[in-house]
Amino acid sequence: MKPRAILNSFLLLAFVLSLVFDWSLRPDPARPNFEYFPNMAHSTRYAAFSPNPNFPDGKTLQRPEPGIIPRGFLPLHYQPTPQDALRAGEELQNPFSPADPRAVERGAFVFTNFCMECHGAGGVGNGPVALKGFPAPASLVAERAIKMKDGQIFHTLTHGQGNMPSYASQLSRNDRWRAILYVRGLQKQALEQAQKQAQAARAAAPAAPAATPPAPAGERP
Ligand code: HEC
Numbered sequence: 424m425k426p427r428a429i430l431n432s433f434l435l436l437a438f439v440l441s442l443v444f445d446w447s448l449r450p451d452p453a454r455p456n457f458e459y460f461p462n463m464a465h466s467t468r469y470a471a472f473s474p475n476p477n478f479p480d481g482k483t484l485q486r487p488e489p490g491i492i493p494r495g496f497l498p499l500h501y502q503p504t505p506q507d508a509l510r511a512g513e514e515l516q517n518p519f520s521p522a523d524p525r526a527v528e529r530g531a532f533v534f535t536n537f538c539m540e541c542h543g544a545g546g547v548g549n550g551p552v553a554l555k556g557f558p559a560p561a562s563l564v565a566e567r568a569i570k571m572k573d574g575q576i577f578h579t580l581t582h583g584q585g586n587m588p589s590y591a592s593q594l595s596r597n598d599r600w601r602a603i604l605y606v607r608g609l610q611k612q613a614l615e616q617a618q619k620q621a622q623a624a625r626a627a628a629p630a631a632p633a634a635t636p637p638a639p640a641g642e643r644p
Contacts, residue, residue, distance in 0.1 A: 516574070530598075533601055
């Protein structure tokens with residue numbers, strides 16, 4: 424026999440033997456097979472609720488340290504108070520620009536789905552929910568809302584304000600900022616419209632009456 428044939432028959436024999444061992448050690452295919460050196464596969468550990476002598480309170484599950492920040496969570500250091508709303512107005516900036524059409528488009532979508540029902544399509548506070556008896560919100564195109572800083576509106580959307588609930592659980596931070604972008608657009612439109620109306624009113628107003636002609640002598644004016 425050639426050495427190659429000897430090697431091949433040896434390997435075949437080893438393979439068949441390993442199959443036989445495999446089957447004879449644990450023939451149940453529903454369970455993992457025999458593990459020869461399992462120490463590295465299963466390291467020793469404490470189960471979540473098992474007692475644990477390594478911690479002073481003897482438990483495995485430990486409370487997180489104060490101030491700990493979960494992965495992927497961005498903390499926001501503002502309390503739901505009017506003072507913190509003003510502080511947010513001073514400190515926070517809208518990360519989106521009105522020049523970004525995708526942000527504005529997304530803002531319009533968010534506004535239509537989450538704000539319009541109360542604030543109305545134009546933001547004046549005549550949404551269907553308000554018309555059905557929910558306390559009508561202040562107009563978003565009024566002077567007060569125009570003067571609110573973006574960060575303050577962000578605080579309003581995050582923590583709510585008066586009768587308006589918080590939208591933090593429904594809207595991501597970015598979507599809250601984009602909705603604000605859209606509200607700014609509404610305000611701009613409303614301002615432009617008001618200016619146009621004022622101009623039209625001025626143009627249509629009758630010219631100032633000419634000076635009253637002096638009454639003929641002897642007559643009462
Ligand atoms: C359930 C109805 C409702 C929804 C939905 C709603 N709001 Fe409001 N919103 C209100 C009410 C009511 C107020 C007035 C709160 C108060 O009493 O100060 C208000 C106030 C505001 C104010 C402050 C106005 C001011 O002059 O103080 C802003 C800004 C605002 N909302 C923006 C939004 C935006 C943006 C959305 C969508 C993400 C939204 N709101 C969704 C009801 C709603």
